Amino acid sequence: MRSPFAPVVLSIVALLAALARWQIQGSHNVYTAISKRFYIPDPDLGWQVSPVHPVWVGLEICAVIAAIAVGLAVGGWIIRRREAKRGQRATGLRAAAWLVAAAPLIVPIWAFASGGGPRGGLDTLPASTIQGIEAGITGIIDAPAGRYEVIEHPGTSITAKVSAGHETFDARFAGGIRGSWQGDPHDLTRPVAAQINVDAAGVDTGIDERSSHAREAYLHADQFPKVTVALDRVLAAGQQGANTVGFRVHGTLGLIGKTHSIEITGTLKRPDAAALQRLNLSGDVLLVQADFAVLIKDTALASDAKDFDGDRIPIHVSLVMRHTSG
Secondary structure, eight states: OOOTTHHHHHHHHHHHHHHHHHHHHOSOOSSOBSSOOOEEEETTTEEEEOSOOOOBOOHHHHHHHHHHHHHHHHHHHHHHHHHHHHTSOOHHHHHHHHHHHHGGGHHHHHHHHTOOOOTTOBSSOOOOOOOOOOSOBOOOOOSOOEEEEEOOSTTOEEEEEEEETTEEEEEEEOSSEEEEEEEOTTOTTSOOEEEEEEEGGGOBOSSHHHHHHIIIIISOTTTOOEEEEEEEEEEEEEEEETTEEEEEEEEEEEETTEEEEEEEEEEEEOOOHHHHHHTTOOSSEEEEEEEEEEEGGGSTTGGGGGGBSSSEEEEEEEEEEEEEEO
C-alpha cells in the first residue's frame, strides 16, 4: 500500500523550488509581488519603470508552503491511523492530500515561467545623483515663458523610499498627479510658482496588502486625500548642459494635515526632438527631476516612527510638463 505520507514529498519539492527561485532573485524580499516593479535607466528621465513585471517570490509564501508540508505530514498520520482502525483504504482523503500537495507547485512554476528581472533593472529607485547649486541664479533653457501643466505620462511620478520592517521599498504615486509651473525658463531670476497635487489613495508599494495598509493606517487617505508640493522661490540655479538647468528651490510639503518647509534640489530640462519622439511627446515640454527629504519626527508620522528603520524619508519627483499658455 502506498504510504499516506507520499504527498508530503510533493509539497517539499514545491518548497525547494520556491526557495530556489527566491535565492535566484537575489533581492531577499519578505513579501511576494505578483507583478514585480523594476526600474531601468532612461537617458532623459533618469529612470523609468520597466514593462517587464515578473512574479517575485517572497519568504512569506515559502513559509505557507512549509506549513502545508507540515499539515500534510499530520494528515498522513491521521490517514494511517484511520485506515488501520477501519481496515480499509481512505481513498477520498488520500486524493484530497494529493490535491493539496500539488497546489503549491503553482507558485514556483508561475514564478519561473514569468521570467526574471530586466537587464540592468533595479527593484528600488536608485539614490539621486543630482548635484546641488550653492549660490547664484544663472542658466538658460530655450523654451517659452508661461504656464506649464503636469501631464499624465510614464515619466510623471513621485516616489518615496521607505525603510520599514528591515526591508526597503518604494511607495510610488504614478497616477492622480496634477499641477502646474509658472515661470520663464530663459530667466529664473524672475518670479516662479508651482503647485502639485497628488491623490494619496494612489500609493503603490508593489504589494497590494502593504499598499492598502499604507493608504489607510499611515496616509489616512480618506481623511487627507491630497499630498501637495508648492514651490515659491528659486534659491540657486546654474547651467548643467544644453537646455538643462540645475536648481535649488524653497517649497512647502502638505502631508497628512501638516505643512513642512522643504528645500528641493533638481534639474529642469527641455528634451530635444529625438527625446520627444522616443518619449511619445509633442509641443513645448519640460522635464523635471527633483529630490527632497522629510524627517519623520517632524511629520504626522511621528507617532509611528518606531515602525520605520530610518529617521527620514527621501522623496523623488519626476514630472513631464507641457506649455499651455504664455
